[in-house]
Amino acid sequence: MPVNWIFDLDNTLHDASRHAFPVIDTAMTQWLQTELSLSHQHANQLRQDYWRRYGATLLGLRRHHPEVNPHHFLAASHPLAQLRQSLHPMPRLKTTLARLPGKKYLFTNGPLAYAEMMLIELGIMRHFSGIAAVDTLKLQPKPHTGAFRAMLAQFRLQARDCIMVEDSLDNLLTAKKLGMQTIWLRPGQRNHPAADRAMTQLHQLIAFRQ
Incomplete structure (x- = not known):
């Protein structure tokens, strides 16, 4: 798949x-x-x-x-x-997205205009196949299940075919309940049942294997 x-x-x-x-x-x-x-x-x-x-x-x-x-x-x-006056991309952001196989989608509680601006300013818009923002999802934010279901419907995806990358455990809990694989970007070393994998840096995704 x-x-x-x-x-x-x-x-x-x-x-x-x-x-x-x-x-x-x-x-x-x-x-x-x-x-x-x-x-x-x-x-x-x-x-x-x-x-x-x-x-x-x-x-x-x-x-x-x-x-x-x-x-x-x-x-x-x-x-x-x-x-847009001050941007702080994660280390190796462009390289990481370029090397990851598969389609990439953005799912944010921010509005669409903000999401688009950030992807453009970070220089990574070309890597994304779609954006689900709070104002494209009938004002339903994460971690509510309705927001996740609306996001999947917007992109025409099945949860089982998705890997979610997040810093919020609340959001990962919902993703996991729906059947997604989950990756937690966390500052410390601890793990959590909501996360299939835990990483401290985004660029560690390059070594990710299903």
């Missing part, structure tokens, strides 16, 4: 913690502060609370503030001009 690689974006293909995540978190807080007429402190607390409770600030907004436009929120919280 052909191999289909399902890649996460943030902290998988690039180190989002160094620039992208701080920019996105700040933009989210500012948007919440303005749109919901909150103090900066309250807006920041709300952003973090919704992320902890629902897995995504977006889901908390949709549940408790149906009056807001989720697409406006996604665009405002991903300021592309600012995000």
Whole structure:
């Protein structure tokens, strides 16, 4: 059977913690502060609370503030001009993707415009056969099963034919339950039942054997 690689974006293909995540978190807080007429402190607390409770600030907004436009929120919280100012690709990113056999797809909780921009700026767009973003999946984020099923339907794939590469164990748990092979990019040495393989560096995929 052909191999289909399902890649996460943030902290998988690039180190989002160094620039992208701080920019996105700040933009989210500012948007919440303005749109919901909150103090900066309250807006920041709300952003973090919704992320902890629902897995995504977006889901908390949709549940408790149906009056807001989720697409406006996604665009405002991903300021592309600012995000492209500092890129931190994973070591040997281009070489790794070029040497991996099989088709590659991106599956991200970010919006499509952000995903496309990052792939272009990282110089790896040509390696990907498709992008599933939160706004192509009816605003369903990972790790919800509905998001995974929508992603598979979008790409016309079967879970059993896919290998998912992620830094998030919650997302890998869902992938494994659906029948995907799973690879966990983790900073430490420990393993986890959700991961068929655990690696500390993306370029270690080159030595991956099914």
